[in-house]
Amino acid sequence: MEKLIQDLKIGDRVEGIFIIHQKKVNFKKDGSKFLRLELGDRTGQITGVVWDDIDLALEIIGDEYFIKASGMVDEYNGRRQIVISSLSRIDPKEVNIQDLFPKSPTDWEELKRRFQELRAMVDNHWLKSLLAAIFDDPEIYEPFTILPAAISKHHNYLYGLLDHTIEVTQLLLQASSVFPNLDRDLLLTGGLVHDIGKVAEYRIERGFEFTELGNLFGHVVIGHNMVRDAITKIEGFPTQITTKLLHMVLSHHGREEWGSPRKPAFPEAYLLHAMDNLSSKIHAIDED
Template identity: 30%
Template structure:
């Protein structure tokens, strides 16, 4: 998001993004300020315009959804997080907006590779019922899937974040299925694909912006319920195909396959207090829950290391919802140079 350069000891930067929120607030001392959240395809930054700064008047004229370039000196301002000193803004041109919406070349390449991996992993599913169910989902909802975020905050909270999350979970799940051969590999693959399918509505992003709207269906049902409803609807379509006429003798029975897949969706949060209507009751349900939690935590830590404030050498400030301060990871072992030293002359 930030294009930056150091000038005379200062960090000058320009950021392109869309105004996600704009709220007028007051400090504990009653000093008014504007808080502006700017989002792009990869991240969000929060800016503040204090009442004695030129940007304060600018914020009074802005509205949510506008695409901006913000320029200024970016610094960390104590408990207020990232701050920009003497910042200014202008509206992006149509060409600049289109470039921003496309995302960086690196992000586009990564998400395209992740989506391709998901397609290949589902094509490799042996059970024709789960394979056809996955193909129908990707065929009907692929574009929406590629825009959805995995969350509103915490992890993969960006356009295409759900694809990244599902792809990495699928890599982990396939590795775990190799380590535990008793696991049903096909069921676990399908569970990963569909576990957050309800977020295509709960965390949907439009084709022309980065501002995630609130969805009435998402609010009233939540992504687990929506996902179960979606799988059932797709399952009925699959059973109505000509291919399904040959599935009557397959084992396990089709109804058992559907029920076990729905259990993975219902139980993937792991505990009732975290939103699952049931706790995991099969090996695949436990595997899915832990793979989901692992990928979320790894993403949270990556973001936290990049943004949190240093408290001491190799210690960084806690970032919610992680439970404690961060410590710099141990670097990977580098074997010593095996080349013998030159003999002394």
């Protein structure tokens, strides 16, 4: 069985698939070259060294993000490192990214179940069809359930976007019983779709990264466009709900300097911003 980085002990033989976080050619005391790799899996990082045949090793690695490496664990300056004896490329299709990056503490299937449960609470049939147009599309739903909610800061692990979306929507559900005059279905839908733009803002390659679209537009604008596009596919979708929901997506960051073109203009929009803020702040404090 393959061992995880956190469990490796000095003297262990290792064979496994790792992410290459960094590679660097260094020099030994006698002036000859060696290769130093920072390898990672979902439990952490470890240095790997290749003492001989550096050119061959560099050729094998090329521009790959993932590599199969085997070797022995030893100790250098009080830290574990892998002395690599062989490297080989792997077909990226064989790589299960879920083994290589940190995950949400809650099980993936459980998170998907909770998400669908919240989605099913929306009664308004227009909003129901909108949620179907967005979340029944596997090209949206799959990355939505896998991606982190942020590159750093909060929920920066696999399924983090799903985890954060559930938290925000659950908080809105609670708030709707405290404020019964507010539109509960609008609140729930706003919670479920508010960060949908992150599906196109982030990608997972060598780590959690911004896409070009993410860098140039950001998820507030991407999310607004995605919701608007989904609405245009539904014939007769009421203008009033369209305007309100799009405003909620656009204003969920609360302030211009936090990336929203407008501040929340009605109570449902304000609550979405407040609950979004609460969910991210609580996790940011947790990680400090």
